[in-house]
Amino acid sequence: MSKNSDNIVALKVMIIDDNLDRGKWVASSLREKRFDPFVVMTDHVGLLREISERAPDIIVIDMASPSRDLLESLAIMSDMNPMPVVMFSPEQDPDYINQAVEAGVTAYMVGDIEAKKVKPAIDVALAQFRNFQQLKKELQETRTALDDRGVLERAKTLLMQARQMSENEAHDCIRQEAMKRRLKMTEVSKLLLQQHEGTTR
Amino acid sequence: MITSIGQQNNVILGYLKLTDAAPLIIASELGFFREQQLKVALTQDVSWANIRDKLMTGALDGAHMLAPMPAMTTLGISGLRVPMLTGLVLSRNGNAITLSNQVVQDISLPHFATSERQLSASLLKHYLHGDKRKLTLAVVHGFSTHNLILRRWLCEGGIDPDKDVSIIVVPPSQVLDSLKNGLIDGFCAGAPWGSIAVNDGVGITVAAGVDIWRDAPEKVFCVTEKWHQANVEKHLRLRCALMGACEWLANPENRRQCAEILALPQYLDLDIDQLMPSLSGELSLGAAVNPQYIADYQVFKPAAPEPMLFEAMIEECLAMVGVDIGAERISALAQRTARADFFASASLEIGNGEVVTAQ
Numbered sequence: 001m002s003k004n005s006d007n008i009v010a011l012k013v014m015i016i017d018d019n020l021d022r023g024k025w026v027a028s029s030l031r032e033k034r035f036d037p038f039v040v041m042t043d044h045v046g047l048l049r050e051i052s053e054r055a056p057d058i059i060v061i062d063m064a065s066p067s068r069d070l071l072e073s074l075a076i077m078s079d080m081n082p083m084p085v086v087m088f089s090p091e092q093d094p095d096y097i098n099q100a101v102e103a104g105v106t107a108y109m110v111g112d113i114e115a116k117k118v119k120p121a122i123d124v125a126l127a128q129f130r131n132f133q134q135l136k137k138e139l140q141e142t143r144t145a146l147d148d149r150g151v152l153e154r155a156k157t158l159l160m161q162a163r164q165m166s167e168n169e170a171h172d173c174i175r176q177e178a179m180k181r182r183l184k185m186t187e188v189s190k191l192l193l194q195q196h197e198g199t200t201r
Numbered sequence: 202m203i204t205s206i207g208q209q210n211n212v213i214l215g216y217l218k219l220t221d222a223a224p225l226i227i228a229s230e231l232g233f234f235r236e237q238q239l240k241v242a243l244t245q246d247v248s249w250a251n252i253r254d255k256l257m258t259g260a261l262d263g264a265h266m267l268a269p270m271p272a273m274t275t276l277g278i279s280g281l282r283v284p285m286l287t288g289l290v291l292s293r294n295g296n297a298i299t300l301s302n303q304v305v306q307d308i309s310l311p312h313f314a315t316s317e318r319q320l321s322a323s324l325l326k327h328y329l330h331g332d333k334r335k336l337t338l339a340v341v342h343g344f345s346t347h348n349l350i351l352r353r354w355l356c357e358g359g360i361d362p363d364k365d366v367s368i369i370v371v372p373p374s375q376v377l378d379s380l381k382n383g384l385i386d387g388f389c390a391g392a393p394w395g396s397i398a399v400n401d402g403v404g405i406t407v408a409a410g411v412d413i414w415r416d417a418p419e420k421v422f423c424v425t426e427k428w429h430q431a432n433v434e435k436h437l438r439l440r441c442a443l444m445g446a447c448e449w450l451a452n453p454e455n456r457r458q459c460a461e462i463l464a465l466p467q468y469l470d471l472d473i474d475q476l477m478p479s480l481s482g483e484l485s486l487g488a489a490v491n492p493q494y495i496a497d498y499q500v501f502k503p504a505a506p507e508p509m510l511f512e513a514m515i516e517e518c519l520a521m522v523g524v525d526i527g528a529e530r531i532s533a534l535a536q537r538t539a540r541a542d543f544f545a546s547a548s549l550e551i552g553n554g555e556v557v558t559a560q
Contacts, residue, residue: 046384049384065247066247066372066374066375067248067372068248068250068251069248069249069250069342069370069372070370072250072343073342073370
């Protein structure tokens with residue numbers, strides 16, 4: 001994100017459109033403090049490079065662009081910052097748009113682009129995207145929590161076996177060590193396990 | 202006799218600009234759909250994501266689709282979760298790995314005898330040492346046989362596909378330009394893009410998909426679970442028609458006519474000469490100047506989506522993105538999305554020519 005003169009963080013909006021006039025027109029409809037729009041052509045083979053160099057916060061793209069597969073792969077396959085995508089669609093059927101959005105396509109927008117529709121579409125996309133990212137984050141946290149618990153359990157078992165402690169004693173031992181060293185219990189557990197691996201190798 | 206076809210028999214199917222869209226195009230052009238009392242409109246699309254979204258919303262009834270996609274979409278791995286299935290494998294093989302002239306020149310010619318048709322990825326190790334830059338290779342979709350084939354080829358040569366090279370997605374229609382402009386150093390794509398790169402003198406095909414993963418299911422006929430449930434009979438007739446087209450395509454004598462039809466402006470809009478190499482299996486591979494015949498380069502033969510085969514593919518795709526759902530769920534997912542029983546029912550229908558009743 002870039003800061004403009006008023007020190008407001010503006011969203012970098014990348015508009016991918018092979019119709020340069022239309023792209024510029026969309027950009028001009030986003031001239032307000034919270035947006036920092038720029039246009040790139042769809043047939044630009046360096047789209048990927050463009051994305052990594054300019055790091056947009058949001059992408060607006062024509063649904064009829066073959067680059068959609070590329071954008072999607074960025075979100076799924078790589079650790080490059082995923083970003084919400086707004087799509088212009090030639091489909092006029094409102095059900096189509098609704099269903100697409102419900103099913104998780106970040107946001108579709110009907111063909112005839114109107115200035116008053118661009119901003120709401122971006123807001124919908126951002127909201128959808130944040131929901132999705134939140135879910136992903138929660139999943140990640142759950143995984144980490146499970147991993148952490150596994151480490152702690154293994155460290156306790158190790159102490160119980162190696163030093164004939166009870167489970168409570170092993171737990172207290174790790175807790176005290178953690179307090180003494182100002183570390184998390186899982187960090188102490190990892191150290192213990194590493195140390196053990198080192199001595200038995 | 203012209204039979205009138207009611208509105209309820211209208212179907213819209215989607216495809217991408219690829220040689221293996223042939224079963225749909227041939228079924229439409231040569232009357233296989235009409236034989237099944239179906240009125241089919243074909244629409245060409247620009248991306249797999251679009252085709253998938255249109256299936257999901259009902260803008261398309263069915264489409265040819267990358268084999269791993271029905272399972273991946275059913276699982277919702279791309280953010281969208283819509284149950285999809287396939288009852289028919291339309292094609293097998295047909296992909297190739299093509300590298301830029303520069304890379305091939307850099308790594309090898311002495312190793313690459315004219316009789317060899319496959320170059321080992323181990324030669325790319327040349328690029329991993331010293332100040333050589335990292336190679337960028339393209340596939341046409343993340344969840345595709347192309348990606349799996351490229352990764353297998355790299356692994357066999359001792360190259361780590363995640364660390365030693367970078368693999369990006371470039372739409373099939375853009376791989377040629379990207380190679381020409383040096384944005385990528387090579388790609389794995391379906392026909393005809395590899396042969397066109399060779400014909401245009403911008404790349405050299407170093408490995409054929411058939412040599413890396415024999416009889417890999419490539420494109421499947423895909424519908425949503427919901428659409429299938431509402432159109433069981435129509436789905437059956439579509440499978441029958443497409444199986445007829447695949448049988449027709451399996452005859453090598455028909456491949457020329459197939460190229461003529463695919464070349465039409467309303468379909469692939471390419472020269473027949475650009476389409477024939479992969480269809481005839483006579484291709485220029487590696488350093489060999491003269492085309493050589495490769496059996497089964499592009500197979501069109503109706504086949505059942507065997508869940509066992511799809512299980513392995515699903516597992517490989519999930520491993521690629523670091524997702525582990527366990528063997529049991531993978532097996533259930535394969536059973537749900539790869540419907541060999543649907544293939545059996547269509548075979549029965551064709552074989553007997555009339556509805557088989559119990560008793």
